[in-house]
Amino acid sequence: MTLENRFNLIDEPWIPVIDKGQLSLRQIFSEADNRGLGGNPLQKLAMTKLLLAIAQAASTPENDEALENLETTELARNCLEYLDKWHDRFWLYGEKPFLQMPAINGLIERRKRVELKAAKNDAGRRNAETSAQPKLIGMGFYPDLPAENNTILTQYQVPKVLSNADKGVFIVSLMNFALGGKRAEKNLDPLTDGYAGKTSSAKAAPSIGNYIGYLHSILVGNTLIETLLLNLLSQERVEENAYWTAGLGTAPWEVMPEGESGTVADSLKRSYMATLVALSRFVLLKEDGIYYVEGLQYPSHKDGWREPSMAVNTQGATPKIKWIDPNKRPWRELASLLAFMSAGGVQGYDCQFIRYGLVRFRSRFKTIGVWSGGLRVSTNAGDQSVKQDDDFVESVIFLESSILGETWYNQLQIEMNALDKLSTRVYASTNGFFKAQNMNDSSLGGQAATLFWELCERRFQELVDACAPPHETKKVRKSFAHSAIKAYDTYCPRESARQIDAWAKNRPNLVDYLNQ
Numbered sequence: 001m002t003l004e005n006r007f008n009l010i011d012e013p014w015i016p017v018i019d020k021g022q023l024s025l026r027q028i029f030s031e032a033d034n035r036g037l038g039g040n041p042l043q044k045l046a047m048t049k050l051l052l053a054i055a056q057a058a059s060t061p062e063n064d065e066a067l068e069n070l071e072t073t074e075l076a077r078n079c080l081e082y083l084d085k086w087h088d089r090f091w092l093y094g095e096k097p098f099l100q101m102p103a104i105n106g107l108i109e110r111r112k113r114v115e116l117k118a119a120k121n122d123a124g125r126r127n128a129e130t131s132a133q134p135k136l137i138g139m140g141f142y143p144d145l146p147a148e149n150n151t152i153l154t155q156y157q158v159p160k161v162l163s164n165a166d167k168g169v170f171i172v173s174l175m176n177f178a179l180g181g182k183r184a185e186k187n188l189d190p191l192t193d194g195y196a197g198k199t200s201s202a203k204a205a206p207s208i209g210n211y212i213g214y215l216h217s218i219l220v221g222n223t224l225i226e227t228l229l230l231n232l233l234s235q236e237r238v239e240e241n242a243y244w245t246a247g248l249g250t251a252p253w254e255v256m257p258e259g260e261s262g263t264v265a266d267s268l269k270r271s272y273m274a275t276l277v278a279l280s281r282f283v284l285l286k287e288d289g290i291y292y293v294e295g296l297q298y299p300s301h302k303d304g305w306r307e308p309s310m311a312v313n314t315q316g317a318t319p320k321i322k323w324i325d326p327n328k329r330p331w332r333e334l335a336s337l338l339a340f341m342s343a344g345g346v347q348g349y350d351c352q353f354i355r356y357g358l359v360r361f362r363s364r365f366k367t368i369g370v371w372s373g374g375l376r377v378s379t380n381a382g383d384q385s386v387k388q389d390d391d392f393v394e395s396v397i398f399l400e401s402s403i404l405g406e407t408w409y410n411q412l413q414i415e416m417n418a419l420d421k422l423s424t425r426v427y428a429s430t431n432g433f434f435k436a437q438n439m440n441d442s443s444l445g446g447q448a449a450t451l452f453w454e455l456c457e458r459r460f461q462e463l464v465d466a467c468a469p470p471h472e473t474k475k476v477r478k479s480f481a482h483s484a485i486k487a488y489d490t491y492c493p494r495e496s497a498r499q500i501d502a503w504a505k506n507r508p509n510l511v512d513y514l515n516q
Helices: 025-030 041-059 064-068 072-085 104-118 122-131 164-177 224-231 235-240 263-270 330-337 352-361 406-435 442-457 460-466 474-491 497-506 511-515
Strands: 006-008 015-017 021-023 091-093 216-220 281-286 289-294 367-375 378-380 383-385 392-400
Touching: 006 164, 015 025, 015 041, 015 164, 025 072, 041 072, 041 164, 041 216, 041 224, 041 367, 041 392, 064 352, 072 224, 091 164, 104 122, 104 281, 104 289, 164 281, 216 224, 216 330, 216 352, 224 352, 330 367, 330 392, 330 406, 352 367, 392 460, 406 442, 406 460, 406 474, 406 497, 406 511, 442 474, 460 474, 474 511
Parallel strands: none
Antiparallel strands: 006 091, 015 021, 216 367, 281 289, 367 392, 378 383
């Protein structure tokens, strides 16, 4: 039976874009005024990776010199030509659905026949029929299916039928960011004969990692095409990276693997293209739901997985990674991400997208933004979920290219160290206020410090700009000192005489900070 091709991602609007709603892939590359992607931070990351994969497949320059001379108009034109060439591989439904595995349908039917044959009563037969139905996607907000025993607390948790546009975003998000766990289809034969690598709990997708979630960072320009150009890698850079042994690789929609292992699958796991569009889940959209199976298994960062958006410190015996922390906003990691600007080159954590892009395009673009974000998850015995204080996190800081350099960076480090000390002082002063009244509750000190950082975020862009010579940071420091006092006063009331006495004795004295 020939399946009808429906909803082509090149022609149909589905990608969320700031100020414009949903656009098609063709509109993304043909409209020069697209500012940036919409959606939650993880969807932004997943869609940026997809667009970068298209750009790399369509227009990977041979070396950095060719990349520096590449114009945004030429990049966009090359991508449009590429999309025209591969138009038949971007159908969401059909014989070759985008990033999907039609062979799953056969596995489901085979399991159904086995279960029906083994059923001893009507209840067993009903269970076999029910398990053969596609699963509901849920809200589509997280790259995961809802657990069967989810407790519904609000109307926002009620599963809904997603539009084709939302399903497209969901599938792209799954490939690199699917949460590990037991929501995948059970008791299915592997697509590859003899493959024994799967367990009852599906492995987490490579871009989220097996723990709490990687922090990802990219450069952003004034337009979406500029953003893609800033993060594009040359063939030269791809080949010098020892982790991508298969080189640039082939986009998976061009040649999909037939199963969990084999020549195509192995190449996809070892290529740079896998860091942009992995295949961590084999899926198939059907009716209003989805069949959801564990796909290719990728290594963790300890086993050599590297993405140019990850911040990695390889100076020790074991590589260290920057993780997502909702209590520490990503803008506070800016100094770590820009460590290559210090004397002696790369020191500490290194993010290749940031380092390569700023070195190449600093003289070409007036302003370049650093975007960082991701999703924090909780992991228990391989099962990942979003709970308690887990959340999406993102921040963006824009850098004036003309002021970047070692002098500016050194001053930024000084200011960040000073802010860290202010935070510690707020914490200690708040705790001192309560200890003076024989009330020991260190959590309030932590809450005051958190409020301090939240207040600082509003003025951090001013601090970044003020670090340029001649370092006019005194005015900004007054604002941060005010934030420290406000955080202290918020958690340390002064209503009774005893409170007033404790408040006055422990109130932070910030004269040294203001006079530095």
